[in-house]
Amino acid sequence: MAEARARGRPRGFDEGRALDAAVRLFRAEGYDGAPVDRLCREMRVPRATLYDLFGGKEGLFLAAVARYADTRIAPVLAALGPSGTLRDDLAAFYDAVLALATADPEAPGCLVSCALADAAGSNTGFRAELAARYAAMEGRIAARLMAAGWDVQAATPPQAAAALAASIARGLMLAARSGTEAAQLRPTAEAAVGALLALHPEGAPGHG
Amino acid sequence: MAEARARGRPRGFDEGRALDAAVRLFRAEGYDGAPVDRLCREMRVPRATLYDLFGGKEGLFLAAVARYADTRIAPVLAALGPSGTLRDDLAAFYDAVLALATADPEAPGCLVSCALADAAGSNTGFRAELAARYAAMEGRIAARLMAAGWDVQAATPPQAAAALAASIARGLMLAARSGTEAAQLRPTAEAAVGALLALHPEGAPGHG
């Protein structure tokens, strides 16, 4: 099943690793703060090829966001399971959030909730992308809550609880951005789990 | 007690209103996205005067953040009271958060949690500023919780609950940034109040 060799000159870089480098730079410097020149150098992608592949800086940024979602956010959502009790899965979720937020000590925080959120101010396309990413995360959390028997007609419906859970995750990302260590954030994450479970109509924790 | 008139030519602008314009532009476009030229024009401040007053773009940005904190964030914190039950004050607090987040429909969100958080990636001074602003808010919330009799030695100490409450506020700011209307955010804010109160060791709501 090996891909047939492309026709022209082969690329001297791996697209996935190149996008990883773009993610790193955009996350550290922001959209406006990351010059195309540096992006090309650290991605090891020639300018001409970059424009052929992504159309321009905006396209590259969106591609980097997609790469980030696929490789960094997806595992965080996967921690939701269901693979244990709701309490266990929520705790694992916030552990993964903290791990992601503090993964790069030089530039903590989240590409979506820092760089993309900032760039969304003036660029409507970026704002739509931000809304879509947020909606996806909230939908995934709501599904997990409903799998735990969270009644859609509860005083706090699963969608509202999911939006709250997602807001907390974003808030933690920002706290990490300010330099707060993961260890200092853990009590907040634990409080978050307890507070969310308290909204559960089934009352007692421990539901699959 | 009227101020003695200054010695030289009087300024043709009001510094407070000028900073308000800077806040507007920085919030909409971000730090890197707001050119000094446009800042001068919309602030109605000459370039030379701007550099005399603030030293440069970084100084102006920090001054804008301070102005924003004094005029926009302070009222939000003031809503915490204590002026009613803890539930009432927390509800008023999140109402004020939503009002601030959606104040400018063209560029929703928070100057601190969007522009400053993004710029904090590469600028250590900005990161320290971000940390200080966050710490101030959390301290203020923790004080309110302790005024409600929240035991420092509780399972969830007031500092952790305050950090959680602040994280939720930041998450709501980001949700607004993505274009979500205040009306759609209100259920999340209500859920936040309920979830936080559930952590209160005194158990029953309604404490002053």
Place this chain on the structure above:
DNA sequence: TCTATTTCAGAACATTCGTTCCGTAAATTG
């Protein structure tokens, strides 16, 4: 080997950026 196709390396482009500087305008002090 010759052609077609794709990628590469770097120069070149017009803008835009943050900052500095200079001469002029408008006020207070003596």
Place this chain on the structure above:
DNA sequence: CAATTTACGGAACGAATGTTCTGAAATAGA
């Protein structure tokens, strides 16, 4: 009125920006 002090308006600077272009390099098919 002179002298001083502060603010204004705009030109000017070098550096950096996103993008485009040109020709050479490297591969596959004929």
